[in-house]
Amino acid sequence: MSIDVKYRTTATATGGREGHARSDDGALDVTLSTPRALGGAGGAGTNPEQMFAAGYSACFIGALKVAGQQLKVKVPDDTTVVASIGIGPRAAGGFGLTAELTVDLPEIDPATAERLVAAAHDICPYSNATRGNIDVGLALA
Structure with a gap:
């Protein structure tokens, strides 16, 4: 498959589902938490x-x-x-x-x-x- 890439972005996550994720430009900067339905605490973060x-x-x-x-x-x-x-x-x-x-x-x-x-x-x-x-x-x- 050949794709003529017009835009590329990068994000880095640390800590997995109970961690943090941030895009390279900082526009996305979120705390991660695991939903209760998946065995997590269901914290205030996103998933x-x-x-x-x-x-x-x-x-x-x-x-x-x-x-x-x-x-x-x-x-x-x-x-x-x-x-x-x-x-x-x-x-x-x-x-x-x-x-x-x-x-x-x-x-x-x-x-x-x-x-x-x-x-x-x-x-x-x-x-x-x-x-x-x-x-x-x-x-x-």
Whole structure:
């Protein structure tokens, strides 16, 4: 696979799920804590799944806008994407993730909204990275 990289970022984590993560430019600087559901204390910090959900949902809105340009459909400014990320043991061993994206495209008819979501799923880098690796569900709100 060949990718013409236009942007690269770096983040460093220390301490694992009970540690700290910071981007190279300091724009992201978070304390990490493990959720109770995964055996942690459920502290005030964030966790990798929350960061993945935030990144995927934001990126998918960007992909919707590109799809909208291609399909000549104006994506509403108040469009939202809710990403629900699940984590748990895999039957084959280790742990795995799931993702469910719920897309709200206000005032867009359902057939057009489905076309936009399908096109965005083909465009979005998160969707391309996860395709074939984790189960991703897509739904309209």
